[in-house]
Amino acid sequence: MTIGDLTARTVELEGHDGDAIEAYLALPLDTGPAGGVVVIHHMPGWDAASKEITRRFAANGYLAVCPNLYSREAPGAEPDDAAAVARANGGVPDERLVGDVAGSAAFLRGRPGSNGKVATIGFCSGGRQSFLSACSLDLDAAVDCYGAFVLTPPPDEFPLRIGPLGDRVGDLRCPLLGLFGADDQYPGPDEVAEFERSLAAEGKEFEFHSYDGAGHAFFNTDRPSFRPEAAQDGWERIWAFFGRHLSA
Amino acid sequence: MCTYRTTTLAVEGSGKGAAGWFPVTDASVYFDHPVHAPADHTLNVDLRNPSRGASARVAVELDPVSARALAVAILDMLDNAPPGLIPS
Numbered sequence: 001m002t003i004g005d006l007t008a009r010t011v012e013l014e015g016h017d018g019d020a021i022e023a024y025l026a027l028p029l030d031t032g033p034a035g036g037v038v039v040i041h042h043m044p045g046w047d048a049a050s051k052e053i054t055r056r057f058a059a060n061g062y063l064a065v066c067p068n069l070y071s072r073e074a075p076g077a078e079p080d081d082a083a084a085v086a087r088a089n090g091g092v093p094d095e096r097l098v099g100d101v102a103g104s105a106a107f108l109r110g111r112p113g114s115n116g117k118v119a120t121i122g123f124c125s126g127g128r129q130s131f132l133s134a135c136s137l138d139l140d141a142a143v144d145c146y147g148a149f150v151l152t153p154p155p156d157e158f159p160l161r162i163g164p165l166g167d168r169v170g171d172l173r174c175p176l177l178g179l180f181g182a183d184d185q186y187p188g189p190d191e192v193a194e195f196e197r198s199l200a201a202e203g204k205e206f207e208f209h210s211y212d213g214a215g216h217a218f219f220n221t222d223r224p225s226f227r228p229e230a231a232q233d234g235w236e237r238i239w240a241f242f243g244r245h246l247s248a
Numbered sequence: 249m250c251t252y253r254t255t256t257l258a259v260e261g262s263g264k265g266a267a268g269w270f271p272v273t274d275a276s277v278y279f280d281h282p283v284h285a286p287a288d289h290t291l292n293v294d295l296r297n298p299s300r301g302a303s304a305r306v307a308v309e310l311d312p313v314s315a316r317a318l319a320v321a322i323l324d325m326l327d328n329a330p331p332g333l334i335p336s
Contacts, residue, residue: 074302081302084294
């Protein structure tokens with residue numbers, strides 16, 4: 001296979017409650033079989049950065065799909081406008097998120113080049129949602145990139161009543177990779193440490209890395225929060241983790 | 249971080265968006281990641297009209313010092329408007 005050869009396009013797949021939702025699909029040109037990755041976009045939406053990450057997985061040999069979690073609120077809208085609508089409406093309900101990820105995972109498993117294995121990865125709010133998906137669905141691996149409010153409840157000012165997930169740790173069904181910035185406040189080092197203790201107490205398979213000198217969103221190459229050393233090591237951890245858990 | 253912290257309120261007036269002027273009916277105010285401003289966090293305001301679709305939006309992302317100065321300027325302007333111009 002030639003690393004980097006891929007094809008990508010917008011598709012429609014069946015999400016929660018059978019709803020048709022938009023998704024960005026990126027596939028390696030090599031016909032596989034290969035594992036799949038569901039990319040859960042951050043709160044700013046189904047944007048160029050999220051699609052770039054999706055292509056990155058295809059460029060490295062994985063079938064990748066990024067569902068537009070705001071498909072219902074603002075179909076066809078620019079991602080920042082859609083994100084504004086979703087925020088004003090209270091964000092994405094957890095149940096709907098799980099349904100959309102389930103549909104995305106099934107979509108990948110149904111592709112001709114799939115080896116049947118699927119992981120999730122999520123950034124920021126998507127990090128929490130990646131963990132939630134891994135507690136709710138049959139997945140083969142999950143990556144949480146600095147997801148906040150996994151153990152602590154979100155502030156009252158947020159109109160959506162999404163609750164903390166501390167009581168779901170025992171439900172985790174697959175290995176979890178967590179990548180965090182040591183300077184991040186949400187999740188702060190104390191919450192990350194407590195998350196680790198909870199996973200260990202439940203006997204779950206997990207691997208956490210916290211990077212000194214990095215805060216929230218250190219993977220974001222187009223934002224001031226970008227930390228190349230942390231991002232480079234983080235990507236290496238991701239490739240090793242998926243190499244172990246998404247191989248046939 | 250994604251602060252999630254958001255205040256929404258009803259507003260009345262007009263805004264100029266990508267497709268020209270439109271009546272604004274809803275506002276969101278939040279301190280969170282900007283889409284465009286070169287900062288980790290900004291004070292963001294969306295002035296919207298949901299009945300006209302997602303793109304009926306005027307958005308600003310301001311650094312916190314600027315946002316506070318703007319808020320003070322708005323309140324000062326309203327507090328010192330000539331008598332009788334602002335309905336009670």
